[in-house]
Amino acid sequence: MLLKIHTFDGQMLITLLTDFGLNDVYVGVMKGTIAQINPQIQTIDLTHQVPPQDIATARFHLMNAYPYFPSGTVHLAVVDPGVGSQRRSIAVRLKSGFVVAPDNGLISGVLSDAIAAVELSNPQYWRLLTPSTTFHGRDIFAPAAAHLASGVPLQELGTAIDLSSIVQLPTPDVIETEAGLLGVIQAIDHFGNLITNIPGERVRDRPWRIRINEAIFSGKTTYADAAIGEVIGLIGSHGWIEIAMNRGNAQNYLKLAVGDTIVITL
The missing domain is CATH 2.40.30.90 (Bacterial fluorinating enzyme like)
Structure with missing residues (x-):
């Protein structure tokens, strides 16, 4: 297990948005992973009741919640029907914070505020060198969010990617x-x-x-x-x-x- 405990005097806040529901331990396990890295981080649940695999609804919730949080907030969003496939795991710097999520269109609603992005390719900031193929929320996304909230620079988490390459979820125009x-x-x-x-x-x-x-x-x-x-x-x-x-x-x-x-x- 790769654990880096941080001390950081600035604001440490992570929001969580998933389709995991509340009947199982998945949400709690992600919070435990964050606390192992830095127990001082505060977590706020946006929702865990996104319909299963419903990326469009997750996009809508993240887009509407994002403006109401202080600068520096890390938004951890995991609705991930492609987990274990070739879809990328990414972290994006926004004008007033960060978002960590699968690259499947979920973050389309906040991309207009994007400044820089990386693929989460540095295993030094994963929970395990060989992450689970079914729970990247625990093994890749939660650790990345915790390190960002603790002050690790975005570029340390992986390889820089072009913002134009991030998957956009098309929404019809009015x-x-x-x-x-x-x-x-x-x-x-x-x-x-x-x-x-x-x-x-x-x-x-x-x-x-x-x-x-x-x-x-x-x-x-x-x-x-x-x-x-x-x-x-x-x-x-x-x-x-x-x-x-x-x-x-x-x-x-x-x-x-x-x-x-x-x-x-x-």
């Missing part, structure tokens, strides 16, 4: 049509709210409605503006237009999924 704004559902939250890729700024201070197939739903300001069980459009706290049901589950009612098309009429 299209303006005669009917209004054409968008898609990019994520679905715990409450069944259908979060679109249309920024709220595109409709703010204007009357608007959502059209799904032949159904029309009003744009509102708050849930309280709707009757119980009514489907409405809202600008969510994340800044995107979402489709919600007051005290209900819009996904279950409308039977929509990520990638389905919606239209905003103005």
